[in-house]
Amino acid sequence: MELLNIFIGGEWRQGGGExxxxxxxxxxxxxxxxxxxxxEDVAFAVERAEQAWRDPNWRxxxxxxxxxxxxxVGDLIQLRLERLAxxxxxxxxxxxxxxxxxxxxxxxxxxxxxxxxxxxxGELPTARHSDIMTLSRYQPLGxxxxxTPWNSPIASEMQKIAPALAAGNAVILKPAEATxxxxxxxxxxxxxxxxxxxxxxxxxxxxxxxxxxxARHPLVRKISFTGGTRTGRHLAHVAAEKLIPASxxxxxxxxxxxxxxxxxxxxxxxxxxxxxxxGGQACIAGSRLFIHRSVYQPLLTRLLELTRGLRLGHxxxxxxxxxxxxxxAHREQVMRYVELAQEEGGQVLCGGExxxxxxxxxxxxxxxxxxxxxxxxxxxxxxxxxxxxxVAMAFDDEQQLIAEANDSVYGLAAGLWTRDAARALRLADxxxxxxxxxxxxxxxSVSTPFGGFKESGLGREKGIQxxxxxxxxxxxxxxxxTSVNHWCD
Numbered sequence: 001m002e003l004l005n006i007f008i009g010g011e012w013r014q015g016g017g018e019x020x021x022x023x024x025x026x027x028x029x030x031x032x033x034x035x036x037x038x039x040e041d042v043a044f045a046v047e048r049a050e051q052a053w054r055d056p057n058w059r060x061x062x063x064x065x066x067x068x069x070x071x072x073v074g075d076l077i078q079l080r081l082e083r084l085a086x087x088x089x090x091x092x093x094x095x096x097x098x099x100x101x102x103x104x105x106x107x108x109x110x111x112x113x114x115x116x117x118x119x120x121x122g123e124l125p126t127a128r129h130s131d132i133m134t135l136s137r138y139q140p141l142g143x144x145x146x147x148t149p150w151n152s153p154i155a156s157e158m159q160k161i162a163p164a165l166a167a168g169n170a171v172i173l174k175p176a177e178a179t180x181x182x183x184x185x186x187x188x189x190x191x192x193x194x195x196x197x198x199x200x201x202x203x204x205x206x207x208x209x210x211x212x213x214x215a216r217h218p219l220v221r222k223i224s225f226t227g228g229t230r231t232g233r234h235l236a237h238v239a240a241e242k243l244i245p246a247s248x249x250x251x252x253x254x255x256x257x258x259x260x261x262x263x264x265x266x267x268x269x270x271x272x273x274x275x276x277x278x279g280g281q282a283c284i285a286g287s288r289l290f291i292h293r294s295v296y297q298p299l300l301t302r303l304l305e306l307t308r309g310l311r312l313g314h315x316x317x318x319x320x321x322x323x324x325x326x327x328x329a330h331r332e333q334v335m336r337y338v339e340l341a342q343e344e345g346g347q348v349l350c351g352g353e354x355x356x357x358x359x360x361x362x363x364x365x366x367x368x369x370x371x372x373x374x375x376x377x378x379x380x381x382x383x384x385x386x387x388x389x390x391v392a393m394a395f396d397d398e399q400q401l402i403a404e405a406n407d408s409v410y411g412l413a414a415g416l417w418t419r420d421a422a423r424a425l426r427l428a429d430x431x432x433x434x435x436x437x438x439x440x441x442x443x444x445s446v447s448t449p450f451g452g453f454k455e456s457g458l459g460r461e462k463g464i465q466x467x468x469x470x471x472x473x474x475x476x477x478x479x480x481x482t483s484v485n486h487w488c489d
Contacts, residue, residue, distance in 0.1 A: 003033055003034055004033065004034035005034070006034060006035070006041075006184065006202055006203065006204055007187035007188075007191075007200070008037065008041050008045050008201055008203065009044050009047070009048030009197070009198050009201055010048060010196075010197025010200075014034075014035050015034065015035035015036050015037045016037065016041050017035055017036030017037050017038040017041070017205050018036050019033065019034075020034060020035070020180070020205070021033050021034075022178070022179065023178075023327075024090050024093065025092065025324040025326055025327065025363055025364050026314055026324050026362075028362055028363060031090050031181065036203075036205035036209075037203035037205045039209070041203060042172075042203060042217065043217075045172050045201035045203060046143055046214070046217050046219050046220060048197070049143040049171070049172060049201065049219075050142070050143050050219050052170050052196060052197065052198030053140060053168065054142075055198075057196060058168070058196050058199060059168070061168075063117045063120060064117070064118045066117050066165065066166060067115070067117040067118045067166070068194075069190070069193050069194055070111070070113055070114035070117065070162055070165065070166060071110070071114040072192075072193035072194065073110045073162075073186075073189050073190055073193045074110030075107075077106055077107035077189065078107045081104065081107070084103045084182075085099040085100040086099070086316065087185060088153065088154055089316055090181070091153060091179045091181045092150055092151065092326055093279075093324040093326065094278060094315060094323055095313075095322070095323045096316050096317075097320075098277065102153075102154050103155075105154075105155040105158075105444070105446070106155050106157075106158035108446055109155070109158040109159055109162050112162075112446045112447065113162040113165075113166040113467060114166070116166060116467050117167075117467070120138065120166075120464075120467060122137040123135070123136040124136075130481075131480050131481030131483055132478065132479055132480065133478045134476065134478070135476040135478065136474070136475045137473070137474050138167070138468060138472070138473055139474055140167050140169045140470070140471060140472075141169055141222050141245075141470060141471065141472055142169060142219070143170050143171075143220050143221060144164050144170070144171055144222040144223075145217075145220045145222065145223050146161060146172070146224045147173075147211045147214070147215075147223070147225040147226070147227065147235075148160065148174070148175050148183070148226055148227075149176050149226050150176035150177075150179040151278060151281045151282060151283075151326070151386075152278075152282075153175060153176065153181075153182040154185070156226050157173060157183050157186055159446075159466075160173070160224050160226075160461070161186065161190075163461075163469070163470050164224075164470045165195070165200070166467055166470075167470035167471045169222075171200050171201075172201045172203060172214055172220070173200065173201065173203070174203050174204070174205070174210050174211045175202065175204055177204065177205065177206055178326055178327065180202075183202045183204070184202055184204075186202070187200055211231075212238075215238045215239070216238055216242075218242075220244070221244050221245075222244055222245050222470065223239050223246045223247070224248075224459075225246070225247070225249070226249040227250065228251060229250040229251045229409075229455050229456075232248040232457065235248065236248060245469075247451075247458065247459035247460075247469055248457040248459065249283070249452065249456075249457045250283070250410075250455060250456050250457040251283055251384040251455065251456060252283045252284055252410045252411075252412030252452065252456050253288060253383070253384055253409075253410045253412075254274075254286050254287060254288065254410075254412055254413040254415070254433070255286070255290055255404075255405040255408075255414050255415070256270075256271055256286035256288070256290070256414065257290045257405060257414065257415065257416050257417065257427075258289070258290070258291045258292060258299055258417045259416070259417060259418035259420070259423070260292040260295055261418055261419045262292075262299075262417035262418050262419065263417070263419065263439075264302055266439060267299060267417035267439075268299060268302040268303045269306065270415065270417065270437075270439070270440060270441045271303060271417075271441070272303060272306045272307060272310070273441060274286035274437075275289075275368075275388065275389075275390045276307065276310060276368045276390075277321075277322075277442065279322050279323060279324070279325055279366070279388050280368075280385070280389060281325065281387065282442070283384075283456075284412055284413040285386075286415050286441055287384075287385060287389065287390055288376070288391055288405075288408075289390055289393065290394075290395050290404065290405060291393070291394055291395070292394070292395060292396075293394040293395065296394045300349075300370075300372070300392055303370065303392075304349060304350055304370060307350055307368050310322055310368055312355055312360065312367070322368060322388065324363040325365070325366055325387060327364055328364050330386070330387070331354070331364045333385075334366055334385055334386070334388075335354070337379075337380050337383075337385045337387070338352045338369055340379055340380060341371050341378065341380040341389075341391070344374060345374060345378075346371040346372065346374040346378065346391070348371055349371065349372055349392075350367075350368070351366075351368045351388070352367065352369045353366075353367050354366060366387060367388070368390075369388055369390065370390050371389065371390070371391045371392070372393070374391055374393065375393070376393060376404040377407075378391070381393075401427075402430050402431070405431060406430075406431065406432045408454075409454055410456045411434065411452055411453030411455075411456045412433060412434055412452040413434065413435040414428075414431045414433045414437070415436075415437045416428060416431075416436060416438045416439075417438075417439055418438075421438075424439075425438075432453050433452070433453055433456075434450065434451045434452045434456065434457075434460075445462070446462050447462065447463050447464075448462060449461070449462050449463040449465045449466060450462045
């Protein structure tokens with residue numbers, strides 16, 4: 001198979017690092033082979049990026065002109081949605097229907113930040129002196145590093161690239177080692193849309209090598225990372241040493257809550273989607289289920305019916321609900337958590353195994369799993385599994401519920417199912433998470449900020465706030481009169 005080139009400082013060429021491979025998780029077949037970036041490639045890409053963002057041809061480009069490039073990229077993604085979705089599926093095994101949604105999300109993000117770029121305004125603070133006007137403007141940071149995960153590549157990558165470029169920066173993107181293909185596709189689209197050379201580089205490779213080198217480079221002025229909490233904590237230390245901003249979207253152990261007045265069908269379907277879509281490989285997966293004891297059995301019965309009806313299948317086939325996990329090693333980790341739950345006294349109500357059908361023998365498949373009989377203190381309720389594993393627990397009163405839902409080092413998201421809107425809003429305020437879904441789950445809007453509390457991260461992506469996060473604020477004092485400062489008299 002022909003070696004893929006990578007995009008370094010505006011040039012398509014072979015990386016200087018070790019050989020790496022992209023495999024299709026459904027059957028282990030080879031998608032592509034390429035050389036990872038080297039430390040020399042990192043240095044070259046950052047130097048080119050530093051030159052590119054300072055170049056007057058980019059630095060002096062008006063916001064609506066930068067917006068034109070982003071709008072073109074969004075249009076190109078829409079035109080090639082089906083091909084890009086298939087590529088996304090091959091890269092990480094997501095069912096094609098989900099991959100289409102991710103590609104459409106990437107297009108929407110490009111279009112949104114094209115508009116936000118044009119609408120971005122400075123500020124005119126209220127005057128405190130009769131002859132002094134104060135202005136506050138937002139300016140780019142410079143060269144920024146974006147490090148992305150394998151579970152939703154094209155959407156996660158665009159959520160960083162689009163606002164960073166809209167703000168006037170140059171971006172070095174380090175995609176997940178397992179899924180480099182979509183990042184390279186995006187580089188090609190930005191090049192086609194007319195982005196000046198050097199403003200975007202894509203450097204595949206190990207996070208501990210390429211990601212770390214990028215974060216530590218003295219010219220890199222921001223680190224944006226989506227991934228595991230351990231790596232996020234390390235990058236936060238690096239950013240602190242350099243005194244640069246870091247945006248960290250990390251792990252989760254999200255509670256989803258069913259109150260006694262909930263619509264059982266609505267709740268069961270939402271919970272099923274919230275944990276089992278993407279094979280549970282989502283930071284916001286609703287993996288801890290708290291059900292009011294009065295509706296525990298009917299809700300669980302319906303949830304089991306829905307779960308047993310989910311179709312595992314080839315991710316490119318129509319009607320597939322659940323594709324494979326990302327790798328054999330990750331499946332082993334998920335399986336170990338199910339075994340641990342049983343050791344802790346949990347009962348597996350469905351799933352919990354590798355499917356026996358020989359059609360699944362070559363890939364990294366795992367059945368959607370529901371467990372009961374555990375307390376919130378169990379390890380499987382406290383540690384992120386990142387797989388299709390749901391633990392169901394009953395609760396009796398609101399105080400107990402809030403205490404247990406918040407009893408986690410994580411605070412990324414939560415789901416809440418009730419017909420009482422006032423109660424839902426009151427409980428939402430008490431949940432220590434960055435996003436609360438009420439009578440729905442895993443619905444996103446690019447205009448709405450997203451991020452976590454506690455060990456789920458720092459900072460926010462999306463929305464106008466997500467654009468300003470890639471900028472620094474400068475205040476200007478302008479004397480409008482002729483008075484002089486008499487301090488030295």
